[in-house]
Amino acid sequence: MRIVDVKLIEEAIYEMFLTCCVHPDRALSGRIQDALAVEKSPIAQSILKQIQKNIEIADQNNVPLCQDTGMAVVFIDIGQEVSLKGEYINDAINNAVRRAYQDGYFRKSVLSPITRINTEDNTPAVIHTRIIKGDKIIIRVAPKGFGSENMSRIKMITPAQGIEGIYEFVLETVKNAGGNPCPPITLGIGIGGTFELCALNAKRALLRSLGESSEDEDIAVIEKKLLNDINKLGIGPMGMGGSTTALAVHIISAPTHLAGLPCAINVQCHSVRHESRTI
Ligand code: SF4
Known part of the structure; x- marks a missing residue:
């Protein structure tokens, strides 16, 4: 012992x-730079640069x-x-x-x-x-932060709706959230389990390093498709339009009951903050 x-x-x-x-996820700056390389909207580019500048100011001044x-x-x-x-x-x-x-x-x-x-x-x-x-x-x-927490949603999808039901729910949630969660967002999604387990898994999924794919190949494919579809919605950084609505989608799935398909979406703003340590 x-x-x-x-x-x-x-x-x-x-x-x-x-x-x-003070210091966000180490991968955040790189993700913003990647987005800047493909973002076409001038206003979206300007907001992404301001987000990058904000990261640097926080870092340099320890605020x-x-x-x-x-x-x-x-x-x-x-x-x-x-x-x-x-x-x-x-x-x-x-x-x-x-x-x-x-x-x-x-x-x-x-x-x-x-x-x-x-x-x-x-x-x-x-x-x-x-x-x-x-x-x-x-x-x-x-x-x-609660700007993004308030935009999080949970739904008991029917098994008949299947994976299409999950896609629909995720896109509808992001569309309804618009600029409120301070995009570009990251989504933590819990699929399966029970009502409370899928919500907890959605939050746990956000602890993963930004943009790190699921180790489960089937899940990683869903993450990629969702990220791609979300970025076609045109919401953009801070809801001002553009192709950078989300930086990453992280999913954790768990076995569920044959009569259900719970799905929870925990929305994370661009201030992706977490730390981990082993004692
Ligand atoms: S960036 Fe995040 S933590 Fe800051 S106000 Fe927006 S939602 Fe809240």
């Missing part, structure tokens, strides 16, 4: 939020990439041969979020859904814990 002090996890999560609210530093989402996979020592892990995670948002001067956006009174420290974090094999701890964090 490997003993891990919870303080180590708190420090890692603190550093990860300080980093990822947040976007004013909306999001709700703190934490995925933590704990090896079953690990024994945690110290305080309750969820308290440690929330301490890390509280400290990072305070020290980084990040916006505190979390409040009661009923009274709308702000908790003032961006806690509680949304925490997803999983037990895995071995003696490692894998932590992934993602601050999630």
